[in-house]
Amino acid sequence: MSASNCLRCLGRPSVAGASRGVVVPVFAPRTAAPFSTTAVQNALPAKPKSAEHQDRSVRVYRAGRKMTIKKKNTQDRGKPPLPGERKAFRKKIVLSNDNAFPVPWVTEMEASSLSNENKVGSIVSLPPALQDQLRATEAFQPTQTWGLFRKPSTLIRKETVELTGKMEKAVENKQTARIVLAGEKISGKSTMLLQAQSHAYLNNWIVIHFPDAQELTNGSTEYAPIPNTENPTLYMQQNYCLKLLQSIKKANEKILAKLLSVSNHNELPQNITVNQPLLSLINAAKEAEGAWSVFQALWSELNAQGVNRPPILLSMDNLPHIMKMSEYRSASFDKIHSHDLSLVRLFTEALAGNTRFPSGGAVIAATNRNNGPRIPSMELALKQRLAEQIKAVEGEEAPEPPVRDPYFKGYDDRVEKVLKTVEVMEVNKIGKREARSLMEYWAASGLLRTTVDEQVVSEKWTLGGCGVLGEMERAALLTMKI
Numbered sequence: 001m002s003a004s005n006c007l008r009c010l011g012r013p014s015v016a017g018a019s020r021g022v023v024v025p026v027f028a029p030r031t032a033a034p035f036s037t038t039a040v041q042n043a044l045p046a047k048p049k050s051a052e053h054q055d056r057s058v059r060v061y062r063a064g065r066k067m068t069i070k071k072k073n074t075q076d077r078g079k080p081p082l083p084g085e086r087k088a089f090r091k092k093i094v095l096s097n098d099n100a101f102p103v104p105w106v107t108e109m110e111a112s113s114l115s116n117e118n119k120v121g122s123i124v125s126l127p128p129a130l131q132d133q134l135r136a137t138e139a140f141q142p143t144q145t146w147g148l149f150r151k152p153s154t155l156i157r158k159e160t161v162e163l164t165g166k167m168e169k170a171v172e173n174k175q176t177a178r179i180v181l182a183g184e185k186i187s188g189k190s191t192m193l194l195q196a197q198s199h200a201y202l203n204n205w206i207v208i209h210f211p212d213a214q215e216l217t218n219g220s221t222e223y224a225p226i227p228n229t230e231n232p233t234l235y236m237q238q239n240y241c242l243k244l245l246q247s248i249k250k251a252n253e254k255i256l257a258k259l260l261s262v263s264n265h266n267e268l269p270q271n272i273t274v275n276q277p278l279l280s281l282i283n284a285a286k287e288a289e290g291a292w293s294v295f296q297a298l299w300s301e302l303n304a305q306g307v308n309r310p311p312i313l314l315s316m317d318n319l320p321h322i323m324k325m326s327e328y329r330s331a332s333f334d335k336i337h338s339h340d341l342s343l344v345r346l347f348t349e350a351l352a353g354n355t356r357f358p359s360g361g362a363v364i365a366a367t368n369r370n371n372g373p374r375i376p377s378m379e380l381a382l383k384q385r386l387a388e389q390i391k392a393v394e395g396e397e398a399p400e401p402p403v404r405d406p407y408f409k410g411y412d413d414r415v416e417k418v419l420k421t422v423e424v425m426e427v428n429k430i431g432k433r434e435a436r437s438l439m440e441y442w443a444a445s446g447l448l449r450t451t452v453d454e455q456v457v458s459e460k461w462t463l464g465g466c467g468v469l470g471e472m473e474r475a476a477l478l479t480m481k482i
Contacts, residue, residue, distance in 0.1 A: 094147035136250035138211035186470025219327030241291035429467030
């Protein structure tokens with residue numbers, strides 16, 4: 001609102017006030033006004049926004065209004081990894097190190113090396129052909145220290161000779177050795193499983209290996225119900241079957257080329273007649289759609305009775321993952337038990353002793369304490385089998401096998417039925433003699449930069465949990481400053 005009188009008029013009496021008889025005080029004129037709009041009117045006009053700022057904004061016109069939305073500053077993060085590239089890098093296996101020194105006294109593994117008691121505590125290297133076979137079946141683990149040495153080598157332990165001896169005894173009697181490898185964390189169970197496969201390959205066995213049971217049950221592969229299966233309904237995993245057939249072909253190609261079929265298989269994508277090599281039977285699986293039927297035909301041919309077939313080794317790592325409910329769902333959205341998956345059922349039937357190999361063989365599974373789930377039924381069954389084995393040796397002085405907890409309701413009868421008659425082998429710690437041999441190999445390779453004497457061996461053996469193989473590697477190799 002504008003004032004009724006200007007500043008100059010404040011110096012004399014107001015006419016309006018005098019007419020009303022009001023005395024108006026007289027003020028001296030000021031040199032500066034307390035409030036003015038002159039500076040705003042005389043200011044320069046605002047500069048237009050720069051072109052760079054206008055490019056980073058987006059103008060949106062909506063119902064007669066003008067709204068400006070600023071874009072976030074996006075950084076160029078490079079090309080994202082392709083599908084499967086991260087997994088391939090995570091599972092990459094390096095088997096040699098050119099910077100490590102060659103150890104002259106290490107000999108190559110032979111067919112009888114792992115079953116010779118005189119070689120307990122010695123180091124043997126894996127032949128190149130055997131490395132290719134083990135790589136095809138994914139027997140090497142990314143967490144193992146193969147890439148630190150000049151060439152992959154392994155320590156022959158007392159348990160190694162015992163395990164291979166049981167395999168050979170089973171073949172002599174045309175029986176099936178069913179063994180579960182148990183023990184502490186990073187004690188060498190997967191390496192023991194690799195040694196069993198090496199012994200089988202060098203003695204011309206057929207090896208079928210499941211490298212990680214978790215891949216069968218964690219819901220990462222496609223699955224479908226098998227027609228005409230009820231109570232329970234079985235499910236097949238076609239993509240995994242195709243991958244398994246390819247690994248069997250690469251690892252056992254020379255033996256499969258010599259074995260001939262004994263039956264006609266007209267139901268396969270490619271017609272297979274009698275007296276055709278089993279290698280051509282596997283080659284019939286061109287796509288994932290017919291992989292399960294091809295695997296069934298191959299399994300029936302390998303177990304054909306009355307025919308000269310080589311021994312079979314069926315092995316699996318991370319056993320606890322198949323002793324629980326899987327992550328797959330049925331049509332009614334109920335969880336599927338792992339034993340209702342066809343490949344898992346094939347392995348559990350062999351582990352339970354319901355499958356007979358014509359020329360004998362072995363079914364070996366290894367437990368896992370790193371990422372394996374706790375299965376009360378499996379742990380109880382393994383403790384019971386171990387107590388029964390101790391009681392058979394020591395007699396009545398041995399403690400009684402443990403029983404179920406009456407207040408726990410999470411036991412699984414199907415798991416206990418599979419593990420009811422298996423043999424449990426504990427893979428725990430190595431002795432100081434084996435530790436010294438191993439540390440001398442590390443020192444000769446240039447990785448352990450100290451003199452290997454009794455004091456150093458006792459130190460590393462003690463720091464490694466009194467002989468736990470993985471802990472010794474952590475204490476001596478993985479904490480080096482090079």
